[in-house]
Amino acid sequence: MNTFIMPADGLGAVTYYVIKNMGQNCIFGTVVGFLDNIKGKTKGAEFCSLPIEVPENVDKNAKVIIASGRQEKRFMQQLKELGFTNVVNTDGIMTPDNAFKAVSQIQADKIEQKYGLPSVENQVRGFLVDFGSEKTSLTVEYINFIVTQRCTLKCRDCCALMQYFSNPADSDIETINNSVDSFFSHVDFVRTLYIVGGEPFIFKDLASFILKISEYRTRIGCFMLATNGTIIPKDDVISALHKADVTVVISDYGTLSKKKDVLIELLSSAGVKCETLLNQKWYPMQSFSDKISEPEEIFRECGIACTQVMNGKLYYCDFAGFGDALRGFPYDPENSVDLFSSGTSKEKIKAYIERSSALPACGYCTGARVTTQAIPVAEQVSSPLSYKRYE
Numbered sequence: 001m002n003t004f005i006m007p008a009d010g011l012g013a014v015t016y017y018v019i020k021n022m023g024q025n026c027i028f029g030t031v032v033g034f035l036d037n038i039k040g041k042t043k044g045a046e047f048c049s050l051p052i053e054v055p056e057n058v059d060k061n062a063k064v065i066i067a068s069g070r071q072e073k074r075f076m077q078q079l080k081e082l083g084f085t086n087v088v089n090t091d092g093i094m095t096p097d098n099a100f101k102a103v104s105q106i107q108a109d110k111i112e113q114k115y116g117l118p119s120v121e122n123q124v125r126g127f128l129v130d131f132g133s134e135k136t137s138l139t140v141e142y143i144n145f146i147v148t149q150r151c152t153l154k155c156r157d158c159c160a161l162m163q164y165f166s167n168p169a170d171s172d173i174e175t176i177n178n179s180v181d182s183f184f185s186h187v188d189f190v191r192t193l194y195i196v197g198g199e200p201f202i203f204k205d206l207a208s209f210i211l212k213i214s215e216y217r218t219r220i221g222c223f224m225l226a227t228n229g230t231i232i233p234k235d236d237v238i239s240a241l242h243k244a245d246v247t248v249v250i251s252d253y254g255t256l257s258k259k260k261d262v263l264i265e266l267l268s269s270a271g272v273k274c275e276t277l278l279n280q281k282w283y284p285m286q287s288f289s290d291k292i293s294e295p296e297e298i299f300r301e302c303g304i305a306c307t308q309v310m311n312g313k314l315y316y317c318d319f320a321g322f323g324d325a326l327r328g329f330p331y332d333p334e335n336s337v338d339l340f341s342s343g344t345s346k347e348k349i350k351a352y353i354e355r356s357s358a359l360p361a362c363g364y365c366t367g368a369r370v371t372t373q374a375i376p377v378a379e380q381v382s383s384p385l386s387y388k389r390y391e
């Protein structure tokens with residue numbers, strides 16, 4: 001039996017190694033490749049030395065294992081619509097023991113470096129964190145809390161749309177603190193929570209915000225902060241990072257990340273966990289489209305999954321959140337969930353996050369599936385790019 005794993009990323013790699021370790025005659029079949037919707041990854045591409053295909057091009061009798069938390073429902077529906085009948089998730093495949101054995105092999109084979117992946121170990125920790133225990137009623141796979149729209153860099157292809165901001169603003173500390181309380185009043189557990197910007201080390205109230213989130217630390221698997229390695233944080237921030245057991249993830253953009261070495265040294269000496277993302281590969285991601293499209297068409301082929309909280313609202317993706325802040329599409333309450341509304345509930349958040357239908361914003365977006373070519377990483381623009389603004 002030919003088996004594919006979807007998508008081609010960290011959890012997919014772990015699933016592949018787990019099955020490979022089961023050896024000949026494994027009931028999950030022979031893994032012959034990966035499926036992924038992002039065309040840039042699929043044209044002649046390979047992952048873990050196997051080909052990556054788009055689902056449309058594969059025999060619909062093949063078995064497919066979905067190795068994704070949040071996107072599981074969506075991929076299942078997509079494959080069902082395409083006519084696949086043998087689609088399963090990783091239940092019964094991944095256990096803590098076999099997954100961490102696979103992580104060690106992935107690290108030994110340098111898979112993360114080769115494919116520019118974030119820490120597979122952390123992904124597995126987040127994925128398996130409530131394994132074996134009774135599942136909490138609302139577990140969120142991944143959430144970004146946005147502390148600022150300002151960044152020290154202006155990358156032309158920033159998926160957070162920094163390249164379009166003329167007047168970027170910091171979040172209001174009272175609003176984001178209240179957002180955290182409101183979010184955790186509905187959500188029982190978060191597998192991976194990131195503090196991001198822009199560049200979060202710009203944010204003046206960062207130390208107190210980290211400590212605010214840490215009030216919920218036992219309900220967070222991996223607590224991370226993403227930085228571009230251009231700023232050295234103040235002592236109170238370093239101490240808060242340590243106290244809250246935050247892992248700092250540094251995107252290494254070569255000479256642009258000019259403080260990264262000092263930062264790594266400082267974090268290590270303070271006992272703060274730190275990872276560096278080297279050799280990243282970028283593909284054109286979601287951005288403003290030149291034309292307004294049918295939202296479902298764009299959503300169906302979009303491979304994005306980075307829920308965020310900004311200005312008291314929960315957004316499905318960066319484009320919905322930052323695009324809303326930029327007024328890059330007409331205001332529509334369906335694009336977000338208002339965390340301060342009395343009508344917001346656990347059920348509403350779950351339905352919004354695990355959706356299998358488009359947001360109104362998708363009609364104004366290119367979606368994350370537009371090219372077959374990798375693009376230069378962190379190429380800078382000198383002034384904000386133009387876009388159509390809707391008042």
Ligand code: SF4
Nearest residue numbers: 151153155158162228
């Ligand atoms: S460093 Fe570049 S990619 Fe990262 S937030 Fe800033 S502009 Fe965006």
Ligand code: SF4
Nearest residue numbers: 286302317362365367
């Ligand atoms: S707005 Fe829709 S199409 Fe664009 S990134 Fe978000 S989910 Fe994808």
